[in-house]
Amino acid sequence: MNDAKIRVGVLGARGRMGTEVCDAVTGAGDMELVATIDDGDGFDPLATAQVVVDFTTPDSVLGNIDWCLEHGVHMVIGTSGFTTERIELVRDRLATRPDLGIVIAPNFAVGAVLLMEFAAKAARHFESVEIVEMHHPKKIDAPSGTALRTAQIIAEARAEAGLGAVPDATKEELAGARGSDVEGVRVHAIRATGLVAHQEVLFGTAGETLTLRHDSYDRASFMPGVLLAVRSVLSRPGLTVGLGSLLG
Numbered sequence: 001m002n003d004a005k006i007r008v009g010v011l012g013a014r015g016r017m018g019t020e021v022c023d024a025v026t027g028a029g030d031m032e033l034v035a036t037i038d039d040g041d042g043f044d045p046l047a048t049a050q051v052v053v054d055f056t057t058p059d060s061v062l063g064n065i066d067w068c069l070e071h072g073v074h075m076v077i078g079t080s081g082f083t084t085e086r087i088e089l090v091r092d093r094l095a096t097r098p099d100l101g102i103v104i105a106p107n108f109a110v111g112a113v114l115l116m117e118f119a120a121k122a123a124r125h126f127e128s129v130e131i132v133e134m135h136h137p138k139k140i141d142a143p144s145g146t147a148l149r150t151a152q153i154i155a156e157a158r159a160e161a162g163l164g165a166v167p168d169a170t171k172e173e174l175a176g177a178r179g180s181d182v183e184g185v186r187v188h189a190i191r192a193t194g195l196v197a198h199q200e201v202l203f204g205t206a207g208e209t210l211t212l213r214h215d216s217y218d219r220a221s222f223m224p225g226v227l228l229a230v231r232s233v234l235s236r237p238g239l240t241v242g243l244g245s246l247l248g
């Protein structure tokens, strides 16, 4: 039996998520925290890691991926901002290192992962759909990575089911009044003190609506998923998007 600990580095280690991840890795019996890096720090200590966990910013994450690929380090990425184009860019870059794995999970909370799966199922049966994501006001981006991914999944399911555009005769009198258009799905972003991370997906068809909702009240909700991804990525070369396939 190989009982060597997984050597983990954390990028964005002093951030809201990074701090939790450092504690979770330190508390995991099968992992060792070998590097903690923030903006402005040198990356050299990361080279001792087998897996780097990235919770930084959409602006810096692509550069971080390049560094890890160059230095032969697997990655678990929670940072937001992964549009369909960005995911394809990462897939292309990863093709240069087929021995390495990258897991990109827009949301590590089991409830959020399940919400996305349920949304894919419901999307086939409802002509209308809108997403409302709600977060703490220190969040630096909108829409959330989770909302982006949920919209992508819904758009794919609608296309497979042969559904056309979501019906909407509205003339927007004020730019932004109808939220943003992500692959044909309207996404609305709310920021309020007291919130952590929440999402609703509202489906509608003749005479009925269905609302799916997930709430993360504490960042502890993300930690089991992060640790699962760290354990899994070592034996999963290539790109894994979303946690669904790891949950079983």
Ligand SMILES: NC(=O)C1=CN([C@@H]2O[C@H](COP(=O)(O)OP(=O)(O)OC[C@H]3O[C@@H](n4cnc5c(N)ncnc54)[C@H](OP(=O)(O)O)[C@@H]3O)[C@@H](O)[C@H]2O)C=CC1
Pocket: 011, 012, 013, 014, 015, 016, 017, 018, 037, 038, 039, 040, 055, 056, 057, 058, 060, 077, 078, 079, 080, 081, 105, 106, 107, 108, 109, 145, 222
């Ligand atoms: N997938 C998921 O389940 C979740 C994803 N997220 C996402 O994770 C990301 C981080 O969120 P959060 O922790 O709240 O944000 P914070 O702003 O609290 O933390 C970001 C951290 O990244 C650091 N950082 C910024 N640029 C770099 C860089 N170039 N290299 C190394 N470190 C850098 C910052 O350092 P400094 O302060 O010195 O600038 C800071 O410590 C966001 O994209 C968020 O949406 C959040 C929660 C869950």
Ligand SMILES: O=C(O)C1=N[C@H](C(=O)O)C[C@H](O)C1
Pocket: 080, 106, 107, 135, 136, 139, 140, 143, 144, 145, 146, 147, 196, 197, 198
């Ligand atoms: O910034 C956050 O807080 C979160 N970011 C992720 C996202 O953009 O979806 C995940 C979760 O919603 C919390």
